[in-house]
Amino acid sequence: MGIKIFTIMKSINILSSESIRSALQKISKSGTKCIAVVDNKNKLLGTLSDGDIRRAILKKAKLSKSISNIYNKKPFYFIENQYSLEKIKKYFLNNKIDIIPVVNNRNQLVKIINWNEIFKNNKVLKKIKDLQVVIMAGGKGTRLKPFTNILPKPLIPIKDNTAIEIIIENLMSYGLDNFTISIHEKSEIIKAFFHELQPKYKVNFIKEPKPLGTIGSLKLLKKNNLKNNILVTNCDILSNFDLIDFYNFHKDNHFDLTMVASEKRFEIPYGVCKIFNEGTLKSVEEKPSFDFLVNIGIYIINKKIINLIPKNKLFNANELINRTKKKGFKVGVFPVSESNWQDTGQWSEFSKIKL
Numbered sequence: 001m002g003i004k005i006f007t008i009m010k011s012i013n014i015l016s017s018e019s020i021r022s023a024l025q026k027i028s029k030s031g032t033k034c035i036a037v038v039d040n041k042n043k044l045l046g047t048l049s050d051g052d053i054r055r056a057i058l059k060k061a062k063l064s065k066s067i068s069n070i071y072n073k074k075p076f077y078f079i080e081n082q083y084s085l086e087k088i089k090k091y092f093l094n095n096k097i098d099i100i101p102v103v104n105n106r107n108q109l110v111k112i113i114n115w116n117e118i119f120k121n122n123k124v125l126k127k128i129k130d131l132q133v134v135i136m137a138g139g140k141g142t143r144l145k146p147f148t149n150i151l152p153k154p155l156i157p158i159k160d161n162t163a164i165e166i167i168i169e170n171l172m173s174y175g176l177d178n179f180t181i182s183i184h185e186k187s188e189i190i191k192a193f194f195h196e197l198q199p200k201y202k203v204n205f206i207k208e209p210k211p212l213g214t215i216g217s218l219k220l221l222k223k224n225n226l227k228n229n230i231l232v233t234n235c236d237i238l239s240n241f242d243l244i245d246f247y248n249f250h251k252d253n254h255f256d257l258t259m260v261a262s263e264k265r266f267e268i269p270y271g272v273c274k275i276f277n278e279g280t281l282k283s284v285e286e287k288p289s290f291d292f293l294v295n296i297g298i299y300i301i302n303k304k305i306i307n308l309i310p311k312n313k314l315f316n317a318n319e320l321i322n323r324t325k326k327k328g329f330k331v332g333v334f335p336v337s338e339s340n341w342q343d344t345g346q347w348s349e350f351s352k353i354k355l
Contacts, residue, residue, distance in 0.1 A: 013038045013109060014067065016045050020056060021063040021291075023048055024263060024337040032114055033242070034098040037071045042108045044101050047075040050245070057335040063263055063291045077101040080110050088113055127175030128247055131300075132227040137164060137235035138184035138208050138217060152186035154235040155193055156344070162193075163344045164235050168201065171231075174243050177201040181235075182217040184208035209312065214297070216315035218306055226303040234297035241340040250300040255332035257324050258300045259317075261293040262338050293333065296341050305329065 012030035014023055016037050026035055027050050034049040048071040056070040057063075076091065080102055091100065092115055100113040137154040154164035168179055183190050183205055194203050206220045215232065229250065233239075241260070250258040267289040274282040299317065308323050309315055325331050 012036070012112065013042075014048065015040060016068045016071070017066050019064055020053060020061060020067055020070070021263065021265070023053055023067050024050075024063070025339055027053070028240075028337045028339040032098045032116065033245075036075075036099065036101045036109055036112055037067065038109050044075070044077060044103050044107055044109045046071045046073040047099065047101065048072065049098070054249075054335050057263070057293070058333065063265070075101060077103055078113070080104045085118075088118060092118060128244060130228050131176065131247060132180070132230045133171055133176055133178065134180045134182060134206075134218065134221070134230055134232050135164060135167060135235050136182050136214060136217070136232065136297075137190060138182050138187075138211070139214075139235075140185045152190050154181075154190060158344065163238065166238055167233060167235065168199075170239070171243070172201060178204075180204045180206060180221070182206050182208065182220075184211055184217075211314060212312070213314045213316040213319075215317040215320050216309060216313060218301070219309045219311050219315075221306065223303075223306075226306070228303055230301045230303060230306075232299045232301060236344045237297050237341055238344060239296075239298060239336075239341040241336045246334050247300065249334050250332060253332055254330060255300075256302045256329035257305055257321065258332035258334055259321065260296050260298040260336055260341075261333045262296050262336050262341055264292050264294045264338055266290050266292065293335060296336075296343075298341075 012026060012032070013036040014026055016039060023035070027033065027048075033051075034047055036044060037046045037048050039045055048067055052070050052072065053067075061070065076095070076097070078088075078100055083102075088100065091097075098115050102110045102113060104110050135154075137152070139153060155162045158166065164181070171179070177200075179201060181190065181194075181203060184207065187205075187207055191205060206217055208217045208220070212219075214234070218230070218232065221230075229247075231243075231247075239260070246258070246260065249255075267287060269287060271284045271286045272288050273284055276282050295317070297317070305320070305324055308327060309320060321331060
């Protein structure tokens with residue numbers, strides 16, 4: 001029997017010929033972690049999850065390549081009018097999946113049943129244990145001058161809020177309620193802001209005696225109070241990827257340091273010349289584009305890695321990453337879509353923010 005007692009989200013699907021980049025964007029917009037794969041006649045071919053994409057990227061698949069070789073070609077699905085709400089709930093709970101496609105008797109996709117729609121009334125708080133949070137807020141905010149001549153970068157207003165409040169509110173949705181903020185530039189203004197705010201969550205401050213770079217202030221954390229893993233985020237990065245996925249990726253792979261990296265396409269606005277050794281022109285490629293994974297400034301670090309940070313010296317995240325690898329520790333990269341984060345630290349990106 002078919003059911004009509006709950007709302008099904010609008011179907012989000014993708015053609016098997018479309019690119020990995022397109023799939024990343026669609027998954028980000030869909031609000032779920034998985035989409036259906038169809039052919040040009042809307043016949044169900046499979047499903048594609050963010051995990052499938054992540055594994056492909058880590059195997060160095062180009063974002064311009066099609067998804068044809070990376071999606072799940074044996075998906076579970078229901079046939080239209082041959083399922084019940086009880087069956088849906090049971091399958092979701094037993095298999096920990098995000099969507100169930102529904103097809104007609106011609107195997108054409110009719111709709112997608114989404115986990116969030118079925119369990120939307122279940123207020124289950126996502127909790128992460130054994131994770132300490134440090135927000136790096138000590139920089140000068142040079143890219144946001146002249147406004148940061150008056151206000152510290154974390155307190156630049158974004159509509160009715162500030163960047164640091166938005167970051168904290170997002171982290172609180174995972175059950176985190178204790179935050180350490182590293183401060184230096186205009187530190188008293190930041191302290192006064194939180195004192196007047198009187199938040200329900202706990203805020204602690206570590207003050208850099210001098211500028212210590214993008215990660216050097218972690219050395220100021222009290223060793224006896226450290227949890228096993230530390231989430232470090234810049235105060236100007238807004239993100240909407242799933243923190244639990246990131247945390248599990250770090251732990252399951254036994255990484256000592258894991259960074260979040262975003263797919264990013266850079267286009268050269270000129271014709272690029274390729275030449276032979278003697279200077280003869282080989283070819284001209286008009287406005288080529290290149291795909292990279294770029295470090296966005298969010299990390300999970302095992303507490304033992306803090307020992308690699310020098311005391312009271314300027315020390316940046318890239319130096320810690322390189323030192324961590326050199327010492328034989330394991331460094332991971334967690335790929336996300338370009339649409340999963342926003343940089344509020346420079347005006348060219350700040351102006352694009354939509355909240």
